[in-house]
Amino acid sequence: MPDRFEPVLAAVPSQLRWIGFLAMCLGMFMAILDVQVVATSLPTIQSALDIHPDQMSWVQTAYLIAEVVAIPLTGLLTRLLTMRWLFVVSLSLFVIASAGCAASGSFGGLVAWRVVQGFSGGTLIPSVFSAVFILFPDERQALATTIAGVLAVLAPTIGPIVGGWLTETYSWHWLFLINIIPGLVAALVAMRSLPRESVNLSELRHLDIISLLLMAISLAALELGLKEAPTSGWTSLYVAGLIGLSVVSGCVFAWRSLRRSIPVVEVRNFGDRNFLAGSAMSFILGIGLFGSVYLMPVFLAFVRGHNALEIGMTMLVTGIAQLITAPIAVALEKRMDARLLSALGFALFAIGIGMSAFQDPQTDYDAMFWPQIIRGIAIMFCLLPPTRLALGTLPPERIPDASGLFNLMRNLGGAIGIALIDTIVYTRSGPLGDGLWDRLKAGDTGIAAFVGAPLQAVAGHQGEFDADTTAMLDPLVQTAATVQALNEAWLVVAVLTACALLWVPFAKKVAATAG
Incomplete structure (x- = not known):
């Protein structure tokens, strides 16, 4: 030291x-x-x-x-x-x-x-x-x-x-x-x-005032672009302009920072192999963590109609699992390779997220219980070992800068994850709804059960529905299409979370923390 x-x-x-x-x-x-x-x-x-x-x-x-x-x-x-x-x-x-x-x-x-x-x-x-x-x-x-x-x-x-x-x-x-x-x-x-x-x-x-302004412009433009992209479209002039401004400002900021002996932010930390791997895992954790915490209230509020208090009671399962797992994570982190624990954590987290990709309009607390338990167990292993990989080998004078970048990556991952989720929900709900209507019109009783439609109104049916039946089915189909879009979002987030495993072999072994 x-x-x-x-x-x-x-x-x-x-x-x-x-x-x-x-x-x-x-x-x-x-x-x-x-x-x-x-x-x-x-x-x-x-x-x-x-x-x-x-x-x-x-x-x-x-x-x-x-x-x-x-x-x-x-x-x-x-x-x-x-x-x-x-x-x-x-x-x-x-x-x-x-x-x-x-x-x-x-x-x-x-x-x-x-x-x-x-x-x-x-x-x-x-x-x-x-x-x-x-x-x-x-x-x-x-x-x-x-x-x-x-x-x-x-x-x-x-x-x-x-x-x-x-x-x-x-x-x-x-x-x-x-x-x-x-x-x-x-x-x-x-x-x-x-x-x-x-x-x-x-x-x-x-x-370096110029670097400071460039960094602020880059991050603010990125946040604004991600906020508007799902509704305005990723290729719209406004969103593309914001993302482009963010990329250009960020590149110039990085170039200036690398040329200065005392930069605003020490981006050279990314040259450290373990810090780079740990930060990549932090970014991916942001996608999974922020994404899952975002998807659950959306489903519970707009599909199941629960209020904030009821949503909080349902989501408390994850928090309890985290608290129970915490001392186990501490004990294992002192004795095992941080890379192995990181791999275990992200594999479990991806599984827990993927288990939520098969919900239907009737899904509620009971069906959400075990996916939440698995995610709650996994989260500490996705946070604790990657933090040690990223920061544990750096000299103390570099840690404040490195910690800022490490935590920034998690927040950026969360922002991008939520933007992707919103994009999937906005763009996929309509086509999925059309597909549900086509299968209902073909008399598909399995889809009728998924949607929650009366089987007698669908069984043996071929062709268009009359006006009364259409009016009765329309809100059910819209809700079911939203559920399917949310399921696709869960699946995408699970796949992205599993990508953290690709970074584990890139990191070098860090000594265990047992004294």
Whole structure:
């Protein structure tokens, strides 16, 4: 460990470091939870603030764009402010922005505060994962990573139940007000407990403003393009322009970064074989994790008609499986090759996702139970070993930058995964519905049972239906077509998740963490 870190850590007792780290985990948990609880209650916010439906998505989009720009800046901000002050300042801004969101009386005010909330919250996640490898010796890193990992993946799982309960019991303002007291407590505890280093504002002399702007433009354009692609079309002039702007800006940013001795973001980390493999797995985990957490509420809400609270209760199965598996993951990670555990995790995760690709309009909690259990068991093995592969062999001074890129890859994977899912649902529902009508008109009783149509109305039938029968069957066919489109999306996500296995042999073996 470099001289910079040894005296700093030696001055902080191990127990105090753990207290500070747990405070950081609490702040990260709140930032991730905030995205999900707000998503489940957007209709309530829309009604309360009289927001036009076409504008409503910007409440989430503004947060996500600011977050994705902030994540890779974690390394730069850590060098400027130190890990301790970056966390304290970011969490304090997050709390202030949460209060601002709750007090907002207009669409513009809410979006402005969401931008502040997203930017400040974006640095909290990579800060926690970099702290794992800076604060603790090797034998404690598996436990610390697991604590952070459990909270990182548990937050989206319990988000619907928390958001639904708060909105139905109190009001939408409490979606933001719940952040204030825990946030202040976590900031104060972290300020007292984390290692104290000197703020180094001299880093500003080396700041490449052009690279910073190029990175922000690239990531913001990509997020906007992915948001609009499913509805406007991937080849539309607007979407193609945004994606093109993102690619060009990103390439110029990478070129400038490689030519500078102190870049805004150290993209040279991708030259490390294990970091590249781990980041690729993180990207693919984003597709599977964000995709599955997105697909389940869509099915439960639009097909089964459940409210946010009921959706949250159904999805809680995954979170419970994660919690039960966490200590097992820690024990195995200390004793087994991280590459083998990564392969096991992604294989199980792909299977769990693929099991959901055979749903029908009547599918509910019981049929969703075992796929959720398998996914919940797998998630910790998809997060913990790849994190060690990516960050475990890097020197501590490179970890904040690397952690930002590692977490950015997961978020980008999630954004691309959701865009692909929406594209499949939007483009495939119509043709699948036409296919269902053709088979019903041919008297296919198997399809009638799948759709939920009365068998006597279909059995032996040939040709067009009369107007009354068509009106009765139409909503059933539309729902069934949506289910089939969602099944195709599940299958695509499962195949993409399985692609992580291709990266496992590329990584080099990392020493086990047992002391």
